[in-house]
Amino acid sequence: MKNWFYLMGMLLLAVIAGGCSSDDEYVEPQLDVTPHNLSGTWQLESWQNGKQLAEGAYVYVEFIRKDALFKIYQNTDSFQPRLATGRFSIEVEPELGAVVRGMYDYDGGGLNHGYIVKSLTANRLIWVAEDDAEAVSVYVRADIPQEVLDAVQ
Numbered sequence: 253m254k255n256w257f258y259l260m261g262m263l264l265l266a267v268i269a270g271g272c273s274s275d276d277e278y279v280e281p282q283l284d285v286t287p288h289n290l291s292g293t294w295q296l297e298s299w300q301n302g303k304q305l306a307e308g309a310y311v312y313v314e315f316i317r318k319d320a321l322f323k324i325y326q327n328t329d330s331f332q333p334r335l336a337t338g339r340f341s342i343e344v345e346p347e348l349g350a351v352v353r354g355m356y357d358y359d360g361g362g363l364n365h366g367y368i369v370k371s372l373t374a375n376r377l378i379w380v381a382e383d384d385a386e387a388v389s390v391y392v393r394a395d396i397p398q399e400v401l402d403a404v405q
Contacts, residue, residue, distance in 0.1 A: 285350030295394035
């Protein structure tokens with residue numbers, strides 16, 4: 253009888269341990285779209301609903317909370333890498349949610365689109381162009397490589 257209880261106890265322990273799977277996917281909590289939560293550097297991972305950038309191409313967007321500034325480091329639309337700077341704002345619209353808009357410093361023009369933030373976590377930002385539902389961009393937190401910073405100086 254003693255062995256029976258021991259065996260049942262071990263079986264119960266095995267069932268409990270087997271139920272704790274390490275395959276459980278961790279889901280990062282969503283953050284409110286605020287200058288504080290957006291602040292930092294983001295690297296474009298994919299755009300246009302999953303399209304990858306060409307090899308060697310990059311886009312980094314840095315949001316600076318304190319002064320509501322942005323810096324875009326990119327080499328996708330010109331022969332040379334370039335830096336674009338400006339100011340950003342976050343507007344919450346009832347039908348759309350949080351929309352990030354910006355104005356460039358150099359010519360007073362605005363970003364190509366307003367960007368509706370669909371998802372913001374500590375490490376991932378997904379937004380879609382306000383006027384183009386196909387323009388979905390996925391960004392991940394990243395540091396800007398020194399060679400990128402050197403190339404635009």
